[in-house]
Amino acid sequence: MVYKALFLDIDGTILKPDHTYTESTKDAIRQVKDQGVEVFLATGRPIHEISELAAELTIDSFIGYNGAYALYQKETIVDEPIDAAVIDKFVEIAKENNHEFVMYTNGGNYFSNLDSPIVKLFTEAFQMEHNETYTRAVNHQILGVTVMNVEASQPSLYEFDPAFHLSQVNVKGVENSYDIIRDTVNKGEAITKLLHRINVAKEEAIAFGDGMNDKEMLRAVGEGFAMANAHPDLFQYAKHRTTSVTDSGIYNGLKELGLVK
Template identity: 60%
Template sequence: MTYNVLFLDIDGTILKPDHTYTDSTKDAILQAKNQGIEVFICTGRPLHEVETLAEELNVESLIGYNGAYAIYQNEAIIDEPIGQNLVHQFIKIANENNHEIVMYTSEKNYFTSLDSTAVQQFNKVFQLTKNDVYSSDVADQIIGATVIDVDTEEAALYELEPNLRLSVVNIEGTPQSYDIIRKNVNKGEAVKTILKRLNIPKDQAIAFGDGMNDKEMLQEVGESFAMENAHPDLFAYAKHTTTSVDDSGIYNGLKKLGLVR
C-alpha cells in the first residue's frame, strides 16, 4: 500500500507527560518524510505554541485549535473563528459559575484569569507562554476554547447548540478540563479538507491520537492508531492500537505498516 500523508496529535501521542519525545518518534517522522509522506501535526493546541516542536521535528504542515486553523506550505488553508455570539455566551457562563476558560487566537491565549491555581497548572502542563487576560475586543478572533477545572455536569453548560460537544482533555496532570469542539469544525473535518486539497484518497492517509478530540480524525483516514495510553473511549474509533507514547507508539505503528525500520 502507498501512503502519502500522516497526521499526528501532540500531547500523549508525540509528547510524553514530561514534554519530551522519544528518539524513535523523531526517527519515525524523518523516515516517513524521506519516503515522500507529508506529515501534519494535528493538535488542539494553538499553533503559536508549537512552533519550536515543529521545527525540531522538521514538520511544516500544521493543524491547530482542534481543526479550526491549518497551515500547508506556509499558507493558511483553514481559518474558522468560533463567532462573537458564542464567545460572549461562553464567557458569561464561565463568569456566572466561577469557571476558568482559555480562548485562543492565532497569536495569543486569553484567559478569564491568570491567577488561579488551576490555570497555572494547566499552563505548566501545556507550556503555554503567550498568555493574556481576555477582553471582548478579541471576541471575533477566537478560534478555539477550553474550559478548565470543571466537572462533567457543569461542562455540559457550554453545549449551547447541537453543533457543540465537549471533549475531555486526556493529559495527566491537568485539572479536569474540556475542549469545546464544533461538530463541523474539528480535526476530522480539517483532515477531509486537506485530503481533498492534496487529492489524496482516504486509504492513503494515516493518523495517530490519544484523546477524544482525535476521534473524528481517526475516522477520516485509512489507517488509524490509538495510543495505548489513549482515553478508553477512543479505541472504538481506531483501526489499530499501538504502544504508549512512552514506548515508541508512533514508531511501532508505522513499523506495523512497513514504513519504518
C-alpha cells in the first residue's frame, strides 16, 4: 500500500506529559514527508495555539477545535461554528453547576473565570496564551467548547441535544474536563473532507491518537493507531495499538507499516 496522508493528534500523541516530543517523532515525520505523505496536525486545540509546534515539525495543514476548522496549507476546508443559542445554553448550564469553561474562536480562548484555580491548571496543561474572559459578544464565533470541574455523573447535563456528546480530556491533572463534540463535526468528519479535497482514499490514510475525541478519526482512515497511553475505551476503535507517547509511539507505528527506518 502506498500511503498518502498522516493525521496526528498532539497531546498524548506527539507531546509527552512534559510538553516535549521525542526526537524519533520528528524524525518519523521528516521521513514520511520525504516520501510525499501529506502530514496534518489533528487536535482539539485551537489552531492559534499550535503554530510554534507546527513550525518545528514543518507541518502546514491542520484540523483544530476537534474538527470544527480545517486548513489544507492555507485553504480553509472546514469552518463550522456552533449555533449561538446552543452556546448560550452551555453557559447557563455551566453557571448553574459551578463548572468553568473555555470557548474557542478562531483567534482566542474565552474562559469563564481566568482567576479560577482549575482554569489556571488547564491553561498550564495546554500552554495556552491567547486567553480572555468570555462575553456573549463572541457567542456566534465559537468553534469549540471545553467544560471543567465536571463530576463523572454530570456530562449528560450538556447532552440536551442528541447531536452533542462529551469526551473526557485524556491529559493528566485535568481529567475532570470534557470537550463538547458534535456528532457531525469532529476529527473524523474533517478528515473525510480533507481526503476528498486532496483526492486520497481512506485506505491510503493513517492516524494516531490517544483520547476519546480521536475515535472518529481512527475510523476515518485505513490505518488507525491508538497510543499505549490512550484512554482505555479508545482501543476498540483502533486497528493498531502502538507504544506510548514516551516510547516513540508514532515512530514505532509507522515502522510497523514500513514507512520509516
